[in-house]
Amino acid sequence: MSKLNKLMLAVAAMCGSGAAFAAGGAVADEFKWMTFAVFGAIIAVTMAITYWAARTTHTTSEFYAAGRSVSGIQNGWAIAGDYLSAASFLGIAGLISLYGYDGFMYSVGWLVAYITVLLVIAEPCRNIGKYTMGDILAFRNDPKKTKTVAALSTITVSTFYLTAQMVGGGVLIKTLIGIDYETSIIGVGILMLAYVVFGGMKATTWVQITKAVLLVIASLILVFMVWSPYGFSLPAYLQAVVGDEKIVAQVAKLLGDKATTMTPEELGQRFLEPGLFLKSPIDQISLGLALVLGTAGMPHILMRFFTVPTAQAARTSVIWAMAIIGGFYVLTLFLGTGAAMLVGPAKIASIDAGGNMAGPLLAQFLGGGEQSYLGNFMLAFVAAVAFATIVAVVAGLVLAAASAMAHDIYVGVIRGDHATPKEQVVAARVASVIVGIIAITVGILAKGQNVAHLVALAFAVAASANLPAVFLTLYWKKCNTYGVMAGMVVGTLTAIGLVMISPNMTYPKAVLASANKVLNGEPAVPAKEAQPAVERSSFMCELFAMDGCVLAKPAQPASAEKPAKPGAADKLAGLNAKLQPLEASLPTITDAAAKTAAEADITKLKKDITATEKAKAKAEADLKTFEGQTTSIMGLEKPFFLLKNPGLISIPLGFLMVILFSLFTRDKRSEEMWDELYVRQNTGINAEAATAH
């Protein structure tokens, strides 16, 4: 045990020394010590949990399933913890702060997803399964074949989700406190490995619970502070939101030309109306389908149902998870609009374009602002919770991928289920280290890449491959090995393939064109007459870019002539020409009011110059990176598949493949085991029991 102790101390020390290199970030230098203190305290708590959990983690069931001793309520908090990852916790608050209603609408699908989990997945999985999704499929299908396919799919989904979390985490820590990207990734990786390798599922679960409780408390405090000045009245609060001039300015910016004919009241109200962010309803339905069906196929969520003692406890845990997750998203409405009103969308976007800093910045503002102790303490607290979130979610994903590797592939397929208990635990720990190292490597390699679409892709693969296989195995008598294999392979490949040719990829031609626009300016656009609405030629044209397709366009009002825009170099010269005489004249101004006005002008000009220089540098870098390239890595000049999320096509295809292959092939075992599977999934007879301590 002392060895364990030393290792943990070493981990803590490494995280501490990494922190010492910090510079830059959202927190001012003189308050950094406070951030590190809060981070240190949270890391210390999680280490204590791991130490405690490690003492009771010896057998396979303890390592993968916490000895099936987690209560329903505890598991509910842990599921909520797994789900309120940085993407949904920081991301949705950010979307609401920048785009209002659409951000809130986006959050709904994440909760509705749990209805599928509750009604069709949680209890049967607890009654049938042991440690992994592969166990559920192998119950009546050919064990070696289905375990191999299930493990590959689990590792694929986990890797996509993991990469998004790692990159998001690295960027978040850098933005908040200025620790290097690489150091952050290694820190996250080592901490997470400490939880998983020593404490297994028990440590991972309790770290999730701790984090989820802290997250909910922090959000409740912030919402209380935001909402209480309005006497907790929804209309009064939203009245203040729509009347705020920062929000009016944001809506005007989003709407562009259309905003010129609207009054400030209309612009403010527009923030509470749909359509500022989500433009394509078909894409939204596709994403909604992936969320609602994908959550139930997420390996790290499925795995949680093996940690409770009974199917009834699995049911209780989903109910609690739904209460916590739903309640949290309702709070997010206030966090997002509060951040927009108090901090301002422009400032939020200036620190992180995706709005991820909305929550932390709101905390800083409510505590008293950038220069106050309380403000920086609250920022540090929210940031530390966000950090714990990433580490804990990554730990859950690594555990899921490692269990697929060790339990399904090594023990199930290679050793034919004949490994000794000791071998199994060693295999599980070794697999965790392998997956952990892969996660750190991928995280560092993916630096600077746009990985936001990987979360959506992970859900799409889970919905297209895992859910049809698990669902039909549990509920359809005729389902068999070949159907499951065909469905999982085709579902995974279709989802990935469609994303590769979708607008998510980088298309050099478009990048080069926009870079050239920035550098060389745009020519004047002549005045246009009003255009009537155009109807699309067919539904398929909304999905694929085919020859002869006419896309739907709403009617356009007549527009006035737009003047030419100067290139970056000309714009900079113009700004500097304005700045110099102002600066020169500043010492000569004696009138105090005039002087303040001149100083404000100078600050604004300097800000514009910095922004233009930044845009110019980015455009030049883009030109250099994509010089001479005309096609994406798939050899396309522009996207062929037009939706960002492939679910609308890949999910029905996954189901269809399972059904067709099951109907046209025969598998004796799948037929013989049906009675046992169906009786057991409904009654829980012979379900894996909890280990007694």
Add this chain to the structure above:
Amino acid sequence: MSNPNINWAAIDSNPKFQALHRKKIFFLWGLMVFSLIFYFLLPIGAAYYQDLFKTKVWGVVNFGILFALSEFVVAWLIAFVYSKKANAQFDAMSQEIINDVNKGKI
């Protein structure tokens, strides 16, 4: 591990198990289909019924906000209704089957 003495086919064809199976399938499918339809009304409504979604009903609070909030309430209601039914009825029915199996009646 799996008990070779249990006759799974016999349990499956037992009237008590068949009753549980029918009740569950009917109830679960009903809730599932309802929840999916209700969920997809939100993106469809926001895209194609903008005038309705923009109608102010409570101060500046418009129909769209109330509808999005109602999605949360309905999700919670479905969870509540299901757990009530499962705790009160499904669990008792399956416990009865388990008892019969243990007593060797099936």
